[in-house]
Each structure stands twice: as structure tokens, then as C-alpha cells.
Amino acid sequence: MLNDTLFIGADALPALAEIVAGRTVSQVFVLVDANTSRQCLPLLTALLPAGFHLLEIPAGEEFKTLSSCETVWTALTEQSADRHTLLVNLGGGVVTDLGGFAAAVYKRGIRFVQVPTTLLAQVDASVGGKTGVDFMGFKNQLGVFQEPAAVCIEPRFLQTLDPRQLKSGYAEVVKHWLIADAEAFNRNHSIGVLGIEDWTPIIEESVALKRRIVEQDPLESGLRKLLNFGHTVGHALESYLLQQPGREILHGEAVAAGMVCEAWLSQQKGLLSTGELDSIETFLFSVFEKVQFVSLETEAIAQFALQDKKNSGSIINCTLLEGIGRGVYDQPVTLTEIAEALRYYHRL
Ligand SMILES: NC(=O)c1ccc[n+]([C@@H]2O[C@H](COP(=O)([O-])OP(=O)(O)OC[C@H]3O[C@@H](n4cnc5c(N)ncnc54)[C@H](O)[C@@H]3O)[C@@H](O)[C@H]2O)c1
Ligand SMILES: O=C(O)C(=O)C[C@@H](O)[C@H](O)[C@H](O)COP(=O)(O)O
Numbered sequence: 001m002l003n004d005t006l007f008i009g010a011d012a013l014p015a016l017a018e019i020v021a022g023r024t025v026s027q028v029f030v031l032v033d034a035n036t037s038r039q040c041l042p043l044l045t046a047l048l049p050a051g052f053h054l055l056e057i058p059a060g061e062e063f064k065t066l067s068s069c070e071t072v073w074t075a076l077t078e079q080s081a082d083r084h085t086l087l088v089n090l091g092g093g094v095v096t097d098l099g100g101f102a103a104a105v106y107k108r109g110i111r112f113v114q115v116p117t118t119l120l121a122q123v124d125a126s127v128g129g130k131t132g133v134d135f136m137g138f139k140n141q142l143g144v145f146q147e148p149a150a151v152c153i154e155p156r157f158l159q160t161l162d163p164r165q166l167k168s169g170y171a172e173v174v175k176h177w178l179i180a181d182a183e184a185f186n187r188n189h190s191i192g193v194l195g196i197e198d199w200t201p202i203i204e205e206s207v208a209l210k211r212r213i214v215e216q217d218p219l220e221s222g223l224r225k226l227l228n229f230g231h232t233v234g235h236a237l238e239s240y241l242l243q244q245p246g247r248e249i250l251h252g253e254a255v256a257a258g259m260v261c262e263a264w265l266s267q268q269k270g271l272l273s274t275g276e277l278d279s280i281e282t283f284l285f286s287v288f289e290k291v292q293f294v295s296l297e298t299e300a301i302a303q304f305a306l307q308d309k310k311n312s313g314s315i316i317n318c319t320l321l322e323g324i325g326r327g328v329y330d331q332p333v334t335l336t337e338i339a340e341a342l343r344y345y346h347r348l
């Protein structure tokens with residue numbers, strides 16, 4: 001069992017109101033980014049205690065850094081925040097990852113509540129206790145596993161979300177289907193026609209699936225690596241492109257490309273049939289545009305996989321598919337195979 005408390009839908013914000021009003025809470029800090037401050041905070045202000053402190057960081061992956069954490073730690077220290085302080089992280093995966101990490105480290109740990117406002121953070125980032133920041137160009141290089149006190153998911157936040165960001169979150173939903181729910185994948189939802197009310201059951205199912213896996217392996221020594229499908233190549237692409245000015249890529253877009261590459265690796269290794277590879281590719285390309293890079297860049301992108309957290313020594317361990325809905329972890333792949341997978345993707 002995970003120790004956090006999960007609220008999805010109409011109960012989420014009333015539950016948050018109760019938590020922040022708790023007898024044992026000394027001060028309440030709310031972490032936002034420049035967008036969630038404008039778009040999401042108004043839904044919360046009536047629920048927050050008078051005198052709550054607002055902390056704001058700039059929006060975007062490039063601010064998921066130690067330097068942004070320092071902003072948080074400085075404010076906490078200046079306001080004499082003690083160990084009974086509660087940090088409410090109101091935002092997408094950048095805010096929930098960074099805020100969770102900042103809270104876990106401040107005075108060796110204060111309680112935090114995740115209030116995810118993007119689809120990606122609602123179905124994935126706010127759940128399961130992975131927190132952290134990027135470092136030296138590598139994704140989530142610094143971080144800790146720390147469960148939040150609660151996760152409060154209000155799908156109404158999605159109303160102001162950019163469609164590109166919505167799609168990015170959808171990639172992690174599809175990832176959940178591909179590793180563990182063939183039936184949902186085969187239902188073939190068409191994202192274009194979904195209204196806010198349609199998202200609620202999708203969020204509920206995705207969160208339940210992720211929690212079932214995390215509960216069995218919270219520290220990612222085995223089974224949890226399934227949740228990293230698409231990320232060996234996806235993180236390599238994301239890290240590479242983040243270093244290139246003007247070539248912005250969203251996490252989910254990188255993961256979608258990574259899933260195509262890793263599905264191809266699965267097929268090459270005889271784990272996945274050509275028909276299944278084809279239906280994965282067809283579906284992913286019906287939602288996501290192709291990530292642009294030139295073939296000369298494939299080696300440099302692949303190099304980033306050497307820093308993947310699932311590796312042991314020089315062995316790159318990938319999560320692959322042995323069928324749609326059946327992920328398999330700790331599958332060794334070489335740097336050459338990763339570069340070949342990227343070349344395959346590039347040719348499609
Ligand atoms: N901890 C985990 O298990 C986990 C899982 C998946 C992804 N992640 C991490 O999550 C991050 C990506 O998260 P993300 O996609 O949410 O990105 P994000 O936090 O950068 O949010 C995307 C953009 O949407 C804006 N935004 C957020 N909510 C909004 C709303 N309701 N209305 C309008 N704008 C809004 C943000 O300001 C930002 O500009 C990556 O760093 C990734 O590594 C972590
Ligand atoms: O919760 C997990 O476990 C995941 O791997 C979920 C991923 O979608 C997420 O992007 C996570 O942050 C990746 O973690 P990392 O360990 O590869 O940095």
C-alpha cells in the first residue's frame with residue numbers, strides 16, 4: 001500500500017482544504033510556476049488559510065534545476081518554516097517533481113501535497129513518489145523517492161491546458177496501456193474528441209495502473225522499471241534536444257518517440273510481432289508528430305542513454321514489450337542498437 005492519500009475529481013480540492021487546515025500544520029507554502037499562478041491558483045485561493053506563502057518559479061523544463069530549489073529553500077528559511085510546514089505543489093510535472101524534492105530535502109523532510117494541473121502530472125508525475133531535478137543536462141539526475149502526504153487531482157485544471165501539453169500527457173497514458181493494459185490500447189481512444197468529463201475515467205484508470213505497479217516495487221528495483229518504457233531513448237532525445245537552443249521538445253513527445261524506438265527494438269529481438277509494432281506505430285503517429293533530428297545526430301543522442309538510471313555498469317537495460325500490454329524489464333541493449341533504433345525512427 002502507498003501511504004499517500006489519493007483524491008480524484010470533485011473531492012480533490014475539498015480534501016486539500018482539510019489538509020491545509022490541519023491542526024499539525026504550522027505554515028502553508030504553495031509552489032506554482034508562472035502559468036499555474038495565473039491559470040490554476042484562483043481555484044485554490046478560497047481554500048487556503050489566510051497568510052499562506054506563495055512561491056513562484058518560471059515555467060518550463062529548463063527551470064527544473066537545483067537553482068530553482070534554492071529559491072524554494074531560501075524562502076522557507078527566510079520565513080522560519082519548521083518541520084510542520086506543508087508545501088502544496090500546484091503545477092505540472094516540473095513543479096511536482098521539483099517541489100517534492102525541495103520538500104524532501106528541507107530540514108530532512110517536510111510534508112508535501114501534489115496538486116497536479118497537467119494531464120501528464122495527473123496520470124503520472126504526481127503519483128509514486130519519484131521527485132527530482134535535472135543536472136548537467138541529464139534528466140532527473142538528482143532526486144529521491146519520497147511519497148507525498150496526498151495527491152489531489154482535479155481534472156477541471158485541464159480546461160486551460162494547451163492541446164500540445166494535453167497530448168504530451170497522453171503519451172504516458174498510452175505507455176501505461178502498452179506495458180500492462182492491452183484491452184485499453186485496443187479501445188483506441190481518439191484524443192481529439194475528448195472533453196474534460198471524458199478525461200476523469202482515463203485519469204482514474206491510469207493512476208490505478210501506476211499505483212498497482214509502484215505498490216509492489218516503490219524503489220524501482222524490478223517491476224517498477226516497466227513504467228520507464230519509452231524513456232531510455234525518450235530521455236536521451238529529450239536531454240539532447242533540451243541542450244539545443246530553439247529545439248523545444250515536451251517530455252511526452254520524447255517518450256512517444258522513445259516508445260516507437262523501443263517497440264522496434266522489441267520486434268528486432270523477436271519479442272513483439274511485426275503486426276503489433278505496426279499498430280503501435282500507426283497509433284502513435286496518429287497522435288504525435290515526428291520528432292525532428294538529422295541522422296548525423298543519432299550517435300550523440302544515443303550517448304545520453306549511458307546515464308540512464310536502469311543501467312548496471314556499462315550495460316544499458318531497457319524496458320521492452322513482449323506483446324502489447326506486456327512490458328518486460330532489464331533487457332540489455334547496446335549503444336549501437338539504440339542508434340539503430342533512432343535511425344529506424346528517422347526513416348519512418
Ligand atoms: N515523477 C514522475 O514519476 C514523473 C513522471 C512523468 C514525468 N515527470 C516529469 O514531469 C515533467 C513534465 O511535466 P509536464 O508535462 O506537466 O510539464 P510542465 O510542468 O512543464 O507543464 C507544462 C506547461 O503547462 C503549464 N501548465 C501547467 N498546468 C497548466 C494548466 N492547468 N493550464 C495552463 N497551463 C498549465 C506549465 O506552466 C508549463 O508551461 C518532466 O520534467 C518529466 O521528467 C515525472
Ligand atoms: O514512475 C516511474 O517510475 C516512471 O518511470 C515514470 C516516468 O514516466 C517518469 O518520466 C519518471 O520521472 C522517469 O524517471 P527516471 O528514473 O527515468 O528519471
Ligand SMILES: [Zn+2]
Nearest residue numbers: 172231251255
Ligand atoms: Zn515519463
